[in-house]
Amino acid sequence: MGEEFRPRSIQERIAALNQSHINNESAPKKTPPLPARPSALRTVPVPGGPMNVSHDVTVAGNSATSPTLNRDGTSPQTLPVQQNHDTQTNAQKQPPPLPRRKSTQPAPALPPRQPSTQSRPQPERKASLESIASSASGMTTTTSTSGTSGSVGTKNVIRAPAWGETELPPLPPSSKRSPPSLPRRPSGINSSTVAEQPRPTPKPPPPATGAATARPSKPALPARTPSYTSNGSTETRRVPPQLPARRPSSHQPAQSPGEQDATTGVVRSVSRRLPPVVSPNEISKIRQSSLSVLSKHAEEPEAPVTNGHSNQSAQPEPPPVPLASRPDLSAIQATKPKFQPSASQTSNAMCLKCRDFSGPDNHAAQFPRTSLPTHDLGWLAQQLTAPFPSLTDKARAIFTWLHHNIRYDVDAFFNNKVKPSTPAQTMQTGLAVCEGYAGLFATLAAHAGLDAHVIGGHGKGYGYTQLPPGASLPAFESNHAWNVVRIDGGQWKLIDCCWGAGAVENKGQPTFIHRFDPEQFTQTNDEFLLKHYPERIDQFYTDDGRPKWAWEEYILHNPDRPFGVEPPTIFNVAHEEGISRHTVRPVGKQVSINQPGPMRFQFGLICEHWSVTLHGKKSAPYLFLLHTHGVDGRKDEMIPFTHVRGTAPNGGGDWWYVDIADPRILGAPGQKLGVAFLTQLGQRTDGRGLSVEEFRANFGRVNMAWSYVLQWELVA
Structure with a gap:
């Protein structure tokens, strides 16, 4: 670039003004060409008061920078500089040549920078239109204000400090509390293997071209320890104290190398450990004990840890659990109702x-x-x-x-x-x-x-009735x-x-x-x-x-006549004794006395598993008798049934029968033929368990009482 601009003193400026008046009077008025603008310019925004109007003031001697934006992100507007009549008249005259600045003359020192606790833009200074106009009228450097040139004084020149040549003032102490203590470190990790991730060092910007290349090299910035938080306050990070090394445990799961703790942000380098080799004897013991876990380190107590430091002092062992006060599960279950199936139900669970x-x-x-x-x-x-x-x-x-x-x-x-x-x-x-x-x-x-x-x-x-013969089939x-x-x-x-x-x-x-x-x-x-x-x-x-x-x-089909004929009369007491109507023979209600003999009368229990003592809850079965009336119905007789014990495991499946050689002894047509059981024989008021021999020995000699369970009708 051309000659470097050198600020002039007040005397030189007055002499230059007088010379310009003399030249204007003698020489013809001629508009001289404007001097070349320096290539290295720096524009500094000047706050513009209530309208937020900013000036672009050209500063010589520093590297070029881009104009500063307003707070709302818009480009700063330029404000026209008010000039007096004399200044406009002198602008038409040719100014005197500017002196050259020596190339070795250093740039003037900048004033000390005000301390700041934030990296945000500086707060707004007083920016009124009157102060801007008065400052602009006394300047000598060219100002770009919407196409109008003016003068700028040397004392209003603002120079930004070069990067790295100044030190920031110390920040105020943090008002936050100290960070909480680190969580307990898992066992098996050595403190010597834990290293904090190094903080990256900021790199300086590349050197500027032009006039800035002649400046001496800038020293590197020192490492900054404070860090800014989101609210603008500073917080100093404290390095946590190293935890003592713990005894390695075989039960501690190994972490992968380079794993980062989510709480502290510390990268841990943990070496992977292989599990111990299991011997064949231990494998056989594991198979025998099923869910038991065999480990020789399982019984080794670990040292208790308090606030990150192991407590080596002996702790008293807790008292043993009193087994006498432990609740007995069997006693609790005994208080609940239990309904276990009997042996007969277990043998045939499907028979209801x-x-x-x-x-x-x-x-x-x-x-x-x-x-x-x-x-x-x-x-x-x-x-x-x-x-x-x-x-x-x-x-x-x-x-x-x-x-x-x-x-x-x-x-x-x-x-x-x-x-x-x-x-x-x-x-x-x-x-x-x-x-x-x-x-x-x-x-x-x-x-x-x-x-x-x-x-x-x-x-x-x-209301159900059997269809009469020849009736049509209903839908x-x-x-x-x-x-x-x-x-x-x-x-x-x-x-x-x-x-x-x-x-x-x-x-x-x-x-x-x-x-x-x-x-x-x-x-x-x-x-x-x-x-x-x-x-x-x-x-x-x-x-x-x-x-x-x-x-x-x-x-x-008539359900009341399963065999197609009317069944014999079955009294309710028969159901109480476990007699099944499906086992009664003869199946018809009417019995002919003229049919050839022999004739069998029989009945059985509900099923082949049913027992009078087990299911009927009776002490013993009754003695059953067939009550006949003799030939022509002139002689009543009580014929005992033969009791056949069942072959079921619990004595179930009993049945009774009696054979009549000549059906004519049953009685005359129109008489009733019934099956009864003895309820009283002499002094014995309970007929259960009465044998046939006892009945025959006392029949006709003592009082008797009986009850009917089955009944037929005699026909010719």
Whole structure:
């Protein structure tokens, strides 16, 4: 560039002004060319007062910089400089040549910089239009103000300090608290292997071209320890104290090399350790002890650590746990109700006829509907079924509870006022028809974890009559509902809760008889289907695996006459003694005295597993007698039955029989032939366990009492 600008003194400026007046008077007025502008200029923004107007003042002697932006990010606007009339007149005259600055003359020193605690722009100074205009009128350097040139004084020249030539003032102490102590270092890491990541050193900017190249080299900035936080305050980072080395532990998982702690930001260099080699003996011990862990270091106690330092002082061992006060699990379980199946149930769990349901039945009777604290069906299902692990017992408890707490709505059924109801409504009112029974059972079973469904179809219940011979076959009609539930062994069991709760009798004035019928739960599916025909083909669940029964076969079959004839009369006491109506012979109600002999009369118990003593809870079976009337009905006689013990493991499956060589001794036509058991013989008021020899020795000599269980009619 050309000659370097040198500021002039006041005397030189006055002399230059006088010379210019003299030249203007003598010489013709001629506009001289403007001197060349120095290439190295620095523009400094001058605050512009309320309008935020800034001046671009040219500063010589420093490297060029870009203009400064306003606070809102816009470019600073230039303000026209007010000049007087004399200055405008002298601008048309040729100014005197500027003296040259020596190349070796150093730049004037800058004033000391005001201390600052922030790296943000300096706060605004006083910036009024009057002060800007008065300052601009006394300057001699050229000013770029919207195309108008002016003069700038030397004392208003602003020089920015070169980078790296000054030191920042010390920052005030931090007002924040000291950082919290570091967390406890995991065992197995040596403090010598932990190193803090070095802080990168800031690099100086590249050297400026032009006049700045002649300056001496700038010294490097010292390392700055304080760091600025987001709010402008300083915070000095403290190096945490080194933790003592811990004893290596085989149970401490090894960290990967170079892993950085998320809490402290410290990079840890941990060497990976291989697990110890397991000997063949230890492998065999592990296989034998299953879940036990064998390690020779497992029993070594680790030194306790407090605040990052190991506590070497001996700590007292905790007292041993008193075993006497430890709760006994067996004693707790003994207080809960347990209903374990008997040996006979274990031998044949699928036979429900001989299964002892006294546990579920007695438990279900303890939850009357009117005394429940809540009508929540889920709570009730859990209370009824929780003590029983067997699915069959769970279903039986719900079946029995419906018998005790839900009554058949006779008024709604016979007056055509039956409306669809929900299980909650049935629970609230305690009244239901067959659909309400089935829906409530399915809901309670679902809450108890059972798989149960409602089946609709035809039922041979109240009002059913057998079709007369030659009558037309009626169409299918759905008039009943029942359930199917999955019990033990995955078996699907058909049950009827409505008929199990009681029966409707008295055709003139129907009345619900509250009578428990366990056969609606225990009978086989084939026996159940004699009175139930589902509307869907996949809901038969037959025992023999047949896909379905034909509608004609079902509707023409009379369930009260399984063998096609009217069966003999069976009294209720027979069910109490475990006698099954399917085992009674002869199967017909009428017995001819003129048929050839011999003739056998027999009966047996409910099933081959049922025992009078085990399932019937009786001390011994009764002595059964066949009461005949002799030839022409003129001589009554009591013939004892032969008792055949069952071959089941617990004595179940007993049966009784008697053979009559000549049927004419049974009596005359029209007389009744019955089977009775002795209830009293002489001084013996209990006839159980009475032998045939005792009966024959005292027959006709002492008083006797008996009760009938079966009865036939004698015909010619």
